Amino acid sequence: MNRYVIETKQITKTYNPRSPFIALDHVDLHVSEGCIYGLIGDNGAGKSTLLKLLAGHIFPTNGELCLFGETEEKALCNIRKNIGCLIEYPCFVPGMTVEQTLHYYAIQKGVPDNKKIGEQPWCKHAALQDANTSHPSGSPVPMNVVYHIRRHFSRGVTANGQ
Numbered sequence: 324m325n326r327y328v329i330e331t332k333q334i335t336k337t338y339n340p341r342s343p344f345i346a347l348d349h350v351d352l353h354v355s356e357g358c359i360y361g362l363i364g365d366n367g368a369g370k371s372t373l374l375k376l377l378a379g380h381i382f383p384t385n386g387e388l389c390l391f392g393e394t395e396e397k398a399l400c401n402i403r404k405n406i407g408c409l410i411e412y413p414c415f416v417p418g419m420t421v422e423q424t425l426h427y428y429a430i431q432k433g434v435p436d437n438k439k440i441g442e443q444p445w446c447k448h449a450a451l452q453d454a455n456t457s458h459p460s461g462s463p464v465p466m467n468v469v470y471h472i473r474r475h476f477s478r479g480v481t482a483n484g485q
Contacts, residue, residue: 327389329354329377334386336372346372349386371410378408 329352336347347369354360362370375381376388379399387394390402419427 326356330389332387337384
């Protein structure tokens with residue numbers, strides 16, 4: 324018997340109830356364990372919407388979502404703690420340093436010991452320690468750091484609770 328790690332049944336997502344925009348229309352998806360699956364489609368086809376639903380960033384209007392055989396919201400939340408994803412662009416919080424923003428995301432994901440973020444290899448590799456210093460004015464370095472640090476920051480955001 325196939326074990327599906329991702330399964331959707333008639334998933335629908337609409338926005339704006341007064342003038343509905345259908346982002347996903349009764350989508351059925353079955354991804355078996357060990358498979359690599361790609362989403363291909365035009366802009367506006369619903370690829371990002373589906374990924375946001377799977378990640379728990381948004382919720383379906385109708386239909387059923389099943390991850391690793393689980394459908395209940397509490398179980399899905401626990402599963403999502405071990406899933407790292409970055410859909411479209413990372414959300415940088417204005418006025419927060421890189422490390423502060425990583426702590427923010429760790430709290431959102433329920434990472435219990437997020438005080439060790441600065442010790443993680445990906446954090447050191449990204450040179451986030453240097454980026455988390457202060458300007459001569461004494462204010463923290465904001466998120467408008469150089470591109471390669473942002474790229475490595477995105478990797479850190481997607482890291483699971485390790």
